[in-house]
Amino acid sequence: MKPPPFDYHRPSSLGEALDVLAGTGEDGKVLAGGQSLIPLLNMRLAAPAHLVDINRLTDLAAVEEEPGGLRVGALARHSRVERSARAAEVQPLLGQALRLVAHPVIRNRGTVVGSLVHADPAAELPAVLALLGGSVRLARRGGTRDVPAAGFFTGPLESAAGPGELAVSAFFPALAPRSGTAFHEVARRHGDYALAGVAALVGLDDDLRVSVARVACVSVGPVPLVADVVGACGHRPPASADWAGAARAVQDRIEPETDIHATADYRRHLTGVLAERALRDAAREALHA
Amino acid sequence: MPERVHEITLTVNGTVRRVAVPGRRLLSDCLRHDLGLTGTHVGCEHGVCGCCTVLLDGEPVRSCLTFAVTADGHEITTVEGLADGERMSPVQRAFAECHGLQCGFCTPGFLCTVTALLRENPAPTDEEVLEGISGNLCRCTGYQNIIKAVHRAAELTAEES
Numbered sequence A: 001m002k003p004p005p006f007d008y009h010r011p012s013s014l015g016e017a018l019d020v021l022a023g024t025g026e027d028g029k030v031l032a033g034g035q036s037l038i039p040l041l042n043m044r045l046a047a048p049a050h051l052v053d054i055n056r057l058t059d060l061a062a063v064e065e066e067p068g069g070l071r072v073g074a075l076a077r078h079s080r081v082e083r084s085a086r087a088a089e090v091q092p093l094l095g096q097a098l099r100l101v102a103h104p105v106i107r108n109r110g111t112v113v114g115s116l117v118h119a120d121p122a123a124e125l126p127a128v129l130a131l132l133g134g135s136v137r138l139a140r141r142g143g144t145r146d147v148p149a150a151g152f153f154t155g156p157l158e159s160a161a162g163p164g165e166l167a168v169s170a171f172f173p174a175l176a177p178r179s180g181t182a183f184h185e186v187a188r189r190h191g192d193y194a195l196a197g198v199a200a201l202v203g204l205d206d207d208l209r210v211s212v213a214r215v216a217c218v219s220v221g222p223v224p225l226v227a228d229v230v231g232a233c234g235h236r237p238p239a240s241a242d243w244a245g246a247a248r249a250v251q252d253r254i255e256p257e258t259d260i261h262a263t264a265d266y267r268r269h270l271t272g273v274l275a276e277r278a279l280r281d282a283a284r285e286a287l288h289a
Numbered sequence B: 001m002p003e004r005v006h007e008i009t010l011t012v013n014g015t016v017r018r019v020a021v022p023g024r025r026l027l028s029d030c031l032r033h034d035l036g037l038t039g040t041h042v043g044c045e046h047g048v049c050g051c052c053t054v055l056l057d058g059e060p061v062r063s064c065l066t067f068a069v070t071a072d073g074h075e076i077t078t079v080e081g082l083a084d085g086e087r088m089s090p091v092q093r094a095f096a097e098c099h100g101l102q103c104g105f106c107t108p109g110f111l112c113t114v115t116a117l118l119r120e121n122p123a124p125t126d127e128e129v130l131e132g133i134s135g136n137l138c139r140c141t142g143y144q145n146i147i148k149a150v151h152r153a154a155e156l157t158a159e160e161s
């Protein structure tokens, strides 16, 4: 089907974009890569009165290292971040997750920040931001605020970005020394949204014992679910840590639902298997880091 | 109230085209209806099938998930622009030679996707080919001959360069 009519705006500066968004309020929507919004328009599941196309705001395409992490601008496409050697060094989990996002052609247009604002509970990047404790920078006419991941995802397809606000960038904390990450998921077809998926972060102390073990799960709740499992796996070297116990602790925390794609039980099973796999891989990375 | 139209300029297959479109005109429809380039096919209009894939400034994108107005000022290559005059491109010849198509509905999308894939990675492994074409659906061939065609296109391109 075809999109419903809307008024199209194409600001050429951030200030102009914020003015247009302030003027359109509840009736305005930002158009970034369009890889989630245009399908919704084509299927007539959304009908905003105004679209504010930010594709000319090329200043927002930057991917930059900052003290403590990586700042990804609103116009940085998935493919650009995936290929950035700097990004891979600062925070490898981003690349690990991006390879699982849709297909290469979709990644040429879709943006990292757009994916965060879209806040699909099955999407990989919100889980990454939540696991790492990153933040999203929201600008409106006359002000800017940084919203931590824990408060950013407010429900399925709902984020803290309000009417009149533009998410200008997201901040992903760097990988700490002696830490590793991994992202594993199961999807019906390659490139589909996952039935279940787990991102893991493992950190070791000076004696190479596990001191950080955390996972973020997708598709098992309205927002990415972060679980700290360091207690369950034990303060031990990775080789003798109880990863299976940690995976059971994750299974106890989640509340998956049954839908046409999978039953709740199957999702719980998958999440356990994926959690153990991701934690073990992350621990291996940490030992080599 | 009549819908507002926007005057835009696209360089399509090397030719500058000016066209007036409403904001909601999909690039796929602009190419097919406004510019008469019906080689770009439309299957699903939500990004899943890949039939509508064209090159935007050389990069493959879904034309059904791009507004024509967003592409204003940019370069588009469609399947009609892949051949060098009468001579088919190496990718096109490889698809013909290897029987990489049957009904042909999916073919324009595959040709554009594969053209860009080989430009970036002139000698892809089987796995890289699979990853590269994973976003394009074909209901006829079973993909085996498409994969052969991609490797053959890589050979032809190498021989001819």
Ligand SMILES: Cc1cc2nc3c(=O)[nH]c(=O)nc-3n(C[C@H](O)[C@H](O)[C@H](O)COP(=O)(O)OP(=O)(O)OC[C@H]3O[C@@H](n4cnc5c(N)ncnc54)[C@H](O)[C@@H]3O)c2cc1C
Pocket: A029, A030, A031, A032, A033, A034, A035, A036, A037, A038, A039, A074, A100, A101, A102, A103, A106, A109, A110, A111, A112, A113, A114, A115, A117, A118, A122, A123, A124, A125, A161, A165, A166, A167, A168, A191, A192, A193, A194, B046, B047, B048
């Ligand atoms: C076939 C297909 C498969 C896909 N599979 C996956 C998958 O497996 N995993 C996955 O994570 N995603 C998947 N996606 C979605 C893809 O990753 C999108 O690119 C992404 O979710 C949204 O980014 P975008 O830049 O395209 O945003 P848009 O579609 O432009 O916007 C999405 C929403 O976010 C808002 N928005 C965007 N940017 C901003 C901003 N800067 N400030 C304020 N609001 C903003 C828009 O108003 C809109 O509501 C898939 C898409 C397709 C078509």
Ligand code: FES
Pocket: B041, B042, B043, B044, B045, B046, B047, B048, B049, B050, B051, B052, B053, B062, B063, B064, B065
């Ligand atoms: S028509 Fe564009 S992906 Fe199917």
Ligand code: FES
Pocket: B100, B101, B102, B103, B104, B105, B106, B107, B137, B138, B139, B140, B141
């Ligand atoms: S040849 Fe018929 S769909 Fe691919």
